[in-house]
Amino acid sequence: MAFSSKFKPFKLALIQLGNVTASKSDNLAHARDMVLKAAASSRKPDLIVLPECFNSPYGHAHFPVYAEKIEPESESIKMLSTVAKETQTWLVGGRCSYRTRDGENLYNTCTVYNPNGDLVAKHRKVHLFDIDIPGKITFKESETLTGGTTTNFFDTEFARVGLGICYDIRFPELAMISARQGCHVLIYPGAFNMTTGPLHWELLQRARAVDNQLFVAMCSPARDLTAGYHAWGHSMVVDPMANVLVEAADVEDIVYADIDPALMESARAGIPVTEQRRFDVYPDVSQS
Numbered sequence: 001m002a003f004s005s006k007f008k009p010f011k012l013a014l015i016q017l018g019n020v021t022a023s024k025s026d027n028l029a030h031a032r033d034m035v036l037k038a039a040a041s042s043r044k045p046d047l048i049v050l051p052e053c054f055n056s057p058y059g060h061a062h063f064p065v066y067a068e069k070i071e072p073e074s075e076s077i078k079m080l081s082t083v084a085k086e087t088q089t090w091l092v093g094g095r096c097s098y099r100t101r102d103g104e105n106l107y108n109t110c111t112v113y114n115p116n117g118d119l120v121a122k123h124r125k126v127h128l129f130d131i132d133i134p135g136k137i138t139f140k141e142s143e144t145l146t147g148g149t150t151t152n153f154f155d156t157e158f159a160r161v162g163l164g165i166c167y168d169i170r171f172p173e174l175a176m177i178s179a180r181q182g183c184h185v186l187i188y189p190g191a192f193n194m195t196t197g198p199l200h201w202e203l204l205q206r207a208r209a210v211d212n213q214l215f216v217a218m219c220s221p222a223r224d225l226t227a228g229y230h231a232w233g234h235s236m237v238v239d240p241m242a243n244v245l246v247e248a249a250d251v252e253d254i255v256y257a258d259i260d261p262a263l264m265e266s267a268r269a270g271i272p273v274t275e276q277r278r279f280d281v282y283p284d285v286s287q288s
């Protein structure tokens with residue numbers, strides 16, 4: 001397996017976006033302002049992340065209404081590409097998209113832009129959020145969405161970054177495959193809810209981080225109790241020893257973290273599970 005040797009210190013910003021309304025263009029304008037604010041801060045982030053479906057309220061009824069094709073002239077793509085170029089930063093933005101060629105399936109997709117504003121990667125949520133906890137929460141993304149079929153990462157000048165979207169974090173195989181592909185950081189735009197958020201949001205990030213000895217970040221919308229879906233918030237970055245480096249509260253905020261490769265090196269040197277796996281006893285899922 002060829003691992004990317006480039007892993008340099010960099011700064012990550014997560015935008016816990018609030019003030020999401022029914023107007024997509026207002027949401028895009030606000031998201032743009034927040035990206036400009038993050039980029040102008042004294043922390044000078046190299047990579048900025050927006051939450052899952054940041055351009056619309058979250059809910060399966062909304063997905064078809066706000067969806068766009070992934071094409072340069074689409075409203076959200078244009079905004080994300082332009083602001084990445086303007087701020088000279090890497091940008092990850094989660095949204096809903098239509099498949100353009102073979103059919104009209106709808107996907108929950110996040111797109112990635114380099115500092116020239118080029119679309120360099122996309123990830124379609126592989127595991128759809130279909131849960132039913134009686135009396136608490138029932139949600140069925142599969143009513144309107146189709147699951148993606150690929151794992152995805154992108155290379156920057158400072159790290160290899162693996163992608164997942166929200167519910168994808170519950171599936172250790174996806175994170176494990178990204179880790180074996182040489183990712184240093186896993187990023188999940190997300191929107192956990194008020195039932196599973198307090199129980200699992202931090203636990204899952206720390207679990208994926210310690211399993212794979214890499215950095216994990218999840219970026220949520222801010223909580224809005226007037227919206228149909230109440231997001232947990234608590235955007236977070238976790239290091240390879242499962243320490244929480246930074247955590248937002250539930251309101252709109254931008255949180256920043258310094259990603260230090262030395263933390264990954266010392267975790268892997270001190271607890272060398274990456275070299276102690278017993279593929280003579282169990283299969284390597286990243287090879288299947």
Ligand SMILES: NC(=O)CCC(=O)C(=O)O
Nearest residue numbers: 129166167191192193196
């Ligand atoms: N947007 C999502 O995928 C939500 C996932 C979630 O809340 C969970 O508990 O998992």
